[in-house]
Amino acid sequence: MAALNCVWDIFEKYGYSRLSADKRVEIYNNCNEIGSLFYRQKSNEDIDLVIAGSRGEGIGLHFDCDIDRLFIQRSAMGFHSYPVTSDRKRFDAEFELDFDHAPSGYCRLRLMSIQEKIDPDSRNASFLQNIENSLNEQNGHKYLRNDRMLTSAMSHLKQEGWLERSFVYDVAKGPAQPYECKLPYTKFSLNFDDVLALQCSYPSIVNEWCDRRRHHGWPSSDVIEEVRRLDVLAVPVGETEDDVMQWRISLVLGELALVRSFNDTQLKVYGALKMLAKAVLKKSSENLSSYVMKNVIFWISESTDIHNFERNQFLHRVIDGLKYLCKCVYDRNLPNYMIPGRNLLIHKISENERVKVLQDLDNFLSDGESVLLQCSEIKHLLGQDAQIRSRMIDKNENAEQAIISLFSLPPLKGLEMMLQLFIIKTGEDLINFYRKNIFPIIRETNPFEFFDDFSSKTDEEILEFVERPESTLTSSTEENVSK
Structure with a gap:
């Protein structure tokens, strides 16, 4: 029983508790709002950002998992059965899900309509032009390729500040564009997997899951109905030898709801x-x-x-x-x-x-x-003393809290900070930016009641994971940061 209690406590400290996960879910939901505002402004597209995977589930922490980001483009729609009524909502680009010659859960996106005479300065213009340039014609129909960069929200081409210059890109794996962001003067990195997603109208696949018989109390009827209301998505599968037009049907938003339950x-x-x-x-x-x-x-x-x-x-x-x-x-x-x-x-x-x-x-x-x-x-x-064990975990927790503090700000304030963050010139300036602009707000408001330790710790204690000597991280850079 003692061993069980120790293992249980370790998972508790690692964030695998309902209370801890709920707080992180709130933070990453808030991050979704900040990110959506930021990428809509950056790309001039109707983008919704969603943090998926372990982070979005509230159990990704201590830099031990990637940050899976879905970029949902809202100006396009895929239909299981293309509607012919004229009084419905129209989308700038519309597709029918073509399941011929595709495995279960996969499809091709057959173009049905796309906005004509695209004004290059209009919203979603770049996205729609990218679609036009990513179509393959087969048997008299046009299909959308899965191996092209369709949204500028996922591109990092300007590299104006230190942050974007620090990105290290990996070879694309499946639908994801992976890259790493090394944190200045630390052993830590943030690893991102970015995936474009297109919303789909496909009620039968959701209803089939929701309506199947269950006997043991999970998921609850409330969770099942929540899943029924969530978006179905189509995501690229990455280039394959067989077919670069294949897309995967994804119920990732439903999966998020299930883990959160x-x-x-x-x-x-x-x-x-x-x-x-x-x-x-x-x-x-x-x-x-x-x-x-x-x-x-x-x-x-x-x-x-x-x-x-x-x-x-x-x-x-x-x-x-x-x-x-x-x-x-x-x-x-x-x-x-x-x-x-x-x-x-x-x-x-x-x-x-x-x-x-x-x-x-x-x-x-x-x-x-x-x-x-x-x-x-x-x-x-x-094998460690309980106090040492707690200290080892707390050190990584400090680093995690310092980083996600930005994403805990009110959305408009978070957007303001994000815009400034991407023009910072050096890693030293980045650290001092957090000290001057973000930590004071966190100490004062303790958003989501997640940052209890901030009020009792100095900046130096919070940033103890930073390996560069503190004497070199002076306030002398603050004038540059604030400009």
Whole structure:
């Protein structure tokens, strides 16, 4: 029981608690508002920014996960069945979802209409022109390619300030444009995955998920109805050898709502499965990702009485998840929770990888309730005195809070700060910008009641993760920052 309590407390400190996750969800929802204002102004497009993935779920912290950003372009719409009525809302670009010769959960976007005579200075003009330049004609129809930069909101070409000059771009992976932003004078980096998304009218795919029979109390009827109201999206799959016109149907907004509905134990089981995947399974197969584990926790949550997700059942539910994953790998089929016809393992694990993964999972299950000791990070923390353990986690938490403080400001104030942030010339100026302009507001208002420690800590204590000697980070740069 003592070991269980220690592991539970570690996950609690790592942010896998309902209370902590709820506060982070509020912050990233606020960040969505700030980001949407910023990118609409930057690109002159009808863009909505949504932080997805672990960050948007409220459990991404300590720089251990990417920041997944969806750029939803609202001037375009894809229709499952293209409407012919004249009294409906019109969009600047309209597509029909073409499912011919596409796997379950995928489609092509067949152009049905696009605004003519585009004024180059009008809103969304660049986006619409990019669409025009990204169409391929097949069998008398025009289809939208998935391998082109369609929105200028995702481009970083001006590089006017230190921040954009510090971006290091990686090769595109699937639909995402990945890049890294190294934080000045620290060991930390922020890693971004940016994805364009187009909204779709596809009620049948949502209704099919919402209306299927469930017997164990999760998700609740309220959450199901919330998912029914959320947007369906189409995202590019990245260039493939077969077809550069293929797009993937995404219910990522529904997935966000589901994770946000998790109770405390579900969150910790999810965290444990992600840690095991990162520490062990990904060494055997790179494609056993956090997203795979998210679908595992979804399936075992639906098939287990919700009352069995309690603290004293935490490790039992972790083992349930590993058993379910083992069955899926053995069967070579893990159904996507939102679109079960889509197999998340198809073409993802070679036979050699499959043998290794099954051996890993067999080792996990042989370990029983000590399985989490397979995570070196958990094992290391358990070997520390409780006070040292808390201090080790708190240091990373300080860094995290310092960075996300900007995104906790009121949206219009946050926009003002973002616009200034992107013209700052040096990393030193960036740090002093936070000290002068952001930390005072956080201390005074403690937004979302998340920054309790700010009032009792000096700037130097908050910025202890900055490796450059404090004497070089003087207020002498503040005059340059304020100009």
